[in-house]
Amino acid sequence: MLLYVTVGTNDLEKAGVFYDAVLPLLGYRRQKQAPGEIGYGADGDARCRFWVVEPFNREPATFGNGTSVAFDAPSRAAVNAFHAAALANGGSDEGAPGIRSFHPNFYAAFVRDLDGNKLSIVSERPE
Template identity: 40%
Template sequence: MQFHQGRLIDHVHLRVSDLEASRRFYRAVLDAVGLRFTSESPRHFACDELWVDRADGPVSRVHLAFQAKDREAVHAFHEAALANGGRDNGGPGERSYHPGYYGAFALDPDGNNIEAVFHGPTERSADSVVVRPRT
């Protein structure tokens, strides 16, 4: 068994009102930025540090940003979001947050503010960190 993890966040858990609508939305937008579900069942789905299941009570209200490899992926994310139950919350374009920040925003089926962002050309030491539990 092994896990691929990032730097700061262990996981983000979204509680949604309509799991199947969210499953369609997130499958499409994650595919647009080059990611796939890493776990899936009738009761949940997950991708790396993101876990989504149906809420028994209030739904989540968060801002969640996915890393995009380039500007084209930001555009693909936005198109996929709008075609799969999302609502526009800011089309693809440069933002004033820092030089090179290029993002797009969409509200998911429950109103969470979901973003894809490209920070400009970078060099990464690795695509992910591999974590293997000790037995």
């Protein structure tokens, strides 16, 4: 359904360090960088599906209250690793890894990146 997702940043260099540390744990890597933006995608995907950008209008980047970007993790171990790496790289905890009430296999963790964007990391695989 979605073609790509963007999150704003006020410090592209620091945001790049954060996302370079956490996204490879889910199979994504930095594939493109241009002034004001970094794109991440999976190997073999012709497009970057996740972008970290300085806002085009040059206003400060802000996060949306109630907005969250959810990443599909290949395993519960990947959810745990992403959460730990996010915290180790300056992110903040918004919910430790664990089963959530959405259904019996909804294993998720929640963090905020350096700009306050809320990220959800989810594995729906039974393990």
